[in-house]
Amino acid sequence: MLRYLNSSSRGRSAWLIMALTALALEMTALYFQHVMLLRPCVMCIYERCALFGILGAALIGAIAPKTPLRWVAILLWLYSAVEGLRLAWEHTMIQLHPNPFVTCDFAARFPQWLPLDKWLPSVFVATGDCAENQWSLFTLGMPQWMVVIFAAYLIVAAAVLLAQFFPPKKREIFSR
Numbered sequence: 001m002l003r004y005l006n007s008s009s010r011g012r013s014a015w016l017i018m019a020l021t022a023l024a025l026e027m028t029a030l031y032f033q034h035v036m037l038l039r040p041c042v043m044c045i046y047e048r049c050a051l052f053g054i055l056g057a058a059l060i061g062a063i064a065p066k067t068p069l070r071w072v073a074i075l076l077w078l079y080s081a082v083e084g085l086r087l088a089w090e091h092t093m094i095q096l097h098p099n100p101f102v103t104c105d106f107a108a109r110f111p112q113w114l115p116l117d118k119w120l121p122s123v124f125v126a127t128g129d130c131a132e133n134q135w136s137l138f139t140l141g142m143p144q145w146m147v148v149i150f151a152a153y154l155i156v157a158a159a160v161l162l163a164q165f166f167p168p169k170k171r172e173i174f175s176r
Helices: 002-009 012-034 042-063 069-096 142-163
Strands: none
Touching (some): 002 012
């Protein structure tokens, strides 16, 4: 299994599939925001940024899967999945255990060198309340689903990282 993951990480198709899943989740978030008119909160925007990190990692991995750049992609993938899981968990706790003293910010805080909310406000401006549960599926709210999604990304990323230490077997056509 680990050798298979190693060989898959050295090809473009696995990275492109990962990019496709992250892009589909981003498009779903925009559908919820602009078609279903759900208002994203600050935590939702930060979780979106973590998903964009995973998308970026997938694109880096797809560009040069057989070079050391693959390591950069795996590390960015791990970091984004961990941060996304942390944010989604914090968001879930805010919704499950409302407390007037524990709330999220009114606006997302991006670095001055990367003002995403100014560059693309239709994607990165928060208008909702973190404690409000606007949507659910099978009794789980959106942040709870994001915990599941980021945990899945993290488990696969950890397995791919571990697989890097198990090189794939070289197939020889005419052996013995």
